[in-house]
Amino acid sequence: METVTLTIKNQPDLYLEADNITPDAFAGKKADEIANLHVYVGREQHRLGDFFEVSGNAGATPEETKIVVNGDLSRVKYIGMKMTGGEVVANGNADMYVGAWMQGGKITVNGNVDAFAGTGMKDGELVINGNAGNYLGAAYRGDWRGMQGGKITVKGNAGSDLGTFMNGGEIIVGGDVDVHVATHAEGGKIVIKGNAKSRLGGQMVEGEIYVLGNIDVMMPGFAYREDVDIEMDGIKGRFALYEGDLGERHRKRKGQPIYAKLYQQIGA
Amino acid sequence: MTRTVTDVICPFCGTLCDDLEVVVSDDEKDLLEVYNACAIGAEKFLHSQAKDRITRPRMRQEDGSWKEISYDEAIEYTARMLTDAKKPLMYGWSSTNCEAQAVGSEIGEIVGAIMDNTATVCHGTSLIAVQDIGIPSCTLGEVKNRADRILFWGCNPAHAHPRHMSRYSIFPRGFFTGKGHTGRKVIVVDPRPTDTASLADVHLQVEQGRDYELLDALRVAFKGEKLPDFVAGIPKEKIYEAAETLKSGRFAIIFFGMGVTQSLGKNHNIDEAIAVTRDLNEYTKAAIMPMRGHYNVTGSGQVWGWLFGFPYAVDLSRGFARYNPGETTANDLLRRDEVDAVFVLGSDPGAHFPFSSVKKIYDRPSVAIDPHETPTTEVCKVHVPVAFVGVEVGGCAYRMDNVPIETRKVVEPPEGMMTDEEFLGRVLARVKEIKGV
């Protein structure tokens, strides 16, 4: 695997749209060609090299390309957008749309990310070693196809609207989450190791939510069923199982509706 | 001698009453009296005639004072500001006609602006919800002629849409509703016992910010599933009862307002309310409608819909249209310092945005186009007064149910005053010159 290193040298006066920072766009290019890729500030088109020092050449394919981005990226959008393979490591806070619509490969952010990370994600792995903003792993506006597959891991907290319209894949949040989790979800799995506020599983059709901490307000559409013991991915303990959203439509299997499941830990 | 103009359209709220009568002087310069309007609408017509009205553009000076400038100078400043900026915000677009909105859209397209309208602080979250789940709705005449279950959720038409209840919802006698209000059951959901609630058969005083839970509870009740004893401060018996009332009607309509669009959950509250409406269509006929505020915020969403495909928050900066509320919405853009110039027309963000956003407008090159003196004109660098749409110039406007109605000109604007459309047309021409288009 070849590594391309980008180090931010000029901060944009507005925000930088850098949808070209992906192994797909870099693949097969040398450092100077990579520096010539387009980025945008508002309506102005610039070169990637106007804002970043670029060193190293990319591999022949996305899979053989690793990109390391250094510096304060909190005004850089779209890192790793639509990537299909390879690896991106961002050493700093990044702005919106990290890994949005990604289909493969791995992104690691050693910092926080703003909203819309992992929007419409199909596959691959997104690791955020800080906090995530709102709409992590959610669908794009209007789309009923949210996160389809892959895995998102957040070390810290996540914002509101986690996993909206999620259909598959997995999201693990090490800390707390804000309101609205897995709204309209029809599949997938969300694990919240910290506390949750309210509106977990609202309008949820199918899928699973695990909460290890507290829930401020439970949805009225989730009914307590039983206590169950769970052991999975390093999580072990006794959980209260709720099913819902009782107000929502559900598929039936053998005449029985299949509900979404919400597990809340009640003991070790 | 005076003349009475009939069938006049009120350019205040989304109710867009079109039965006003306005008495004007024979020379059509003075507006003397207004009939059939609500207090707010009448004031809007009468204030257009204020003697202290500002009639010429003005520019803020270094020392904070205003200096009168010509329209030509104002056009030049505006065109330069928009073409110099990398990412200008062109905001407002609600208190104006569709013709002006279309010209503004072309300016935005050429300069690469972000176009946002007042839905962003009003029913923008409803539009998000509609994109997620759709909206079964109808025209207001369907409500008048058929509805026997009226639910006002987080809206207070007694104050915000004063003639709504008499023209469309609670009181009118229509084709299948000959008994008027006695044939209808009215439910109000609001954290306050509002003046609208006092007209209702049932008031559910929801705990503020828990609308989503209460709406979900209604859906659970429709299906006959068990509820907790209390949801959002409402005992379950009252929820089951409300659910039964709605299901048992022939035609149920839900009107909703800022109480849900601006509270915790925002678009999700609307989404769930629409889900309630969808569910009701399993049992009877049901529709839902946002109580749109500005008289033509709806039109702005329509014009951008056919030109760009999005009803608000349209980012044209890269020569094509993108949309994502939370990113391309005015308050997020200002808060995050994403835009470098601000143009405002047909709205007053100075009064209606959180102050932190107002300060960002003040910090940037900025132009406000508004017939009035407002908090927005107070913080902008240039203020361009224009003729009142619906009073001094006509043009198309869209009612809250998306019905387009052509507003009427009833009096002449002050001599030499431009309309929105004329001013924008001149700016467009100048922008094209500068950009060599």
Place this chain on the structure above:
Amino acid sequence: MAIRVNLITGRTIQQGVSMEAGKEKPAYTAACGIIELDPADFKKLGAFRNTNVRVTSGYGNVVVKAVEATQGPHPGVAYIPMGPWANMVVNPNTYSTGMPTFKGTPVEVEVAKTEPVLGSLELVRKGCRGELA
């Protein structure tokens, strides 16, 4: 003595009429430079009706006149009509939806008898210039 209440904002017919009559006029301040409090909250605050109060949230503060709720009772909930006064204190967080949280901001209300309620233009002008307390 300060009380904590949940602040909501919105339209009133007086707000609408005075806004159309001119936001630079005193009637607009009289209609919108107010906070409607429930009688129970007045009691807790230990203030008379029509006393100026300072309303403070995590986002700012503003002086308005405390009046009795016109559409009550709603203990624990306070109401400032939509406008620049309310907007000094509302929660600007949009949760990435574009919509500030105009309804449901926790605020503290304390008596500020001698402090004036500013007019709308003066309020935003001074605010922008950093001239407010």
Place this chain on the structure above:
Amino acid sequence: MAEYLIKNGFVFDPVLGIRGDQADIAIKDGKIVETNAITNPKVIDAAGKTVMAGGVDIHAHVAGPKVNVGRNFRPEDKLFGYKPRNGIERMQGGFSVPTTIRTGYNYARMGYTTVMEAAMPPLYARHTHEEMRDTPILDQGAYPVFGNNWFVLEYLKNHEIENTAAYIAWLLRATKGYAVKVVNPGGTEAWAWGLNCENVHDPVPYFDITPAQIVTGLIEANEYLGLPHSMHVHANNLGNPGNYTTTLDTFKLSEGIKPKSKFGRDQVMHHTHVQFHSYGGDSWANVDSRAREIMDYVNSHDNITIDMGQVTLDETTTMTADGPFEHHLTELNHLKWANADVELETGSGVVPYVYSPNIKVCAIQWAIGLELALLAKDSSRIFLTTDHPNAGPFIRYPRVMKWLMSEEAREQQFDAFKHKDKVIEATNLAGIGRELDLYEIAQMTRAGPAKSLGLAHMYGGLAPGLEADVAVYDFNPNEPYAPDDIEKAFSNAEHLFKTGVQVVRDHEIASNGNKRTLWVNAKVNENPQVMRDVKEKFLRYYTVTLNNYEVTGHYLPNPYVIEVDATQ
């Protein structure tokens, strides 16, 4: 205006009866003229290329309230598909529901010059006209819907043809409409109570009338007026297994009625998107094609024209004034649902839909549409449509042409189906070897629809005196070609002239044209009763005043009025 001479192209023109012979087409002052009538033309060398009249679309949903609902509630339909502004071209977005700008440009790119909006709710006529105004290049008209209108229901309950006709004339003038459209007659009014009319004899709730009476009465009123187009119907029971009998029942309502119009059409009923109305079986499990039964009827009755409503196997957006159908659809696919019932007049619904080649029913629908066209004896009475965007976006017309013209292309598509064998079993298509030629395509896309619309004196052919709407395609029918070459060439006209203005040059948009809006001004005898009824209904039941209803001039900056005198 510039003169043009399009030289040496292979011309396909049913109006002149030219079947691919080389011929020259001359253009002067916006019209086709004899080649000796021009003096100093710009010459377009069309040698080795195909030349046809501009395409005419008789049925598409391209402007108005439900179209805009489809745009505004589907941001995901525009994601990553936007075309930036470039020169005279404004920015263009949207796939299944394009912006008005893209609509105009994309039709022009296919060589189309006239497009009819198929359903205009009268109360929303202003909106429809605003969108048409902002759709460049194309000549357009819009069909106001009548089949659930309270005036019509009340008049036709008592078979009051003269009053119905007077009301139609009034509404066409008030809305600046082009033709009488009927969508799910009676069923959409029933839907205002959550009900439907599923066959032609289902009574309409309260109004005490049946769909059959509505359809027959509107045909008679249409002929009483002698309007350019016939009554244009979308029958009851759309999209349901077993519905072909309802379709045949609807067809039969036209029997014995002769056209009475000076505009040269032969039909008294146009039935639209017949693919959606040609299903056998009684459930989605056993649905099959009844295209043969349908076409047997059409082939033997010459007072009917139809259009296809071809499924294109895309993700698209369905939208129709058939409110109950859209509710039915959202119950099936659980996708977002918009509905808009319109006081006293009509209703509508919008739901996204994914026609997947992996779903048996979608593949059967695809086959049925093609069968209709391939079983037609007269290609000038069946028109190529996708009921845009219902069965697929209009940009797929060239793909439909490919399927119609190439058995190989159809076989390729069959092979791509997940349930190929079941699809073959439920349909006739695999056994149909017919391949249409370009002359037949020109009948289906030009001459046929123009004649059915009563616009054969303007559009659909290359005879001198017609509008100079001429398309040149980079396609040589006399050289070997692959099926995909058809789609490519007809997606991307090399040149297009609209009323004598070159709007596409070398495959690029060269002008925004001089778009016109067509409407029909029918004059009838004064009818005090109808005018009294109109006043009464506005006073009591409408929520706008009568004086604010009529669409005034500035919404049609470039109107083209077709005058009809029905006074007697």
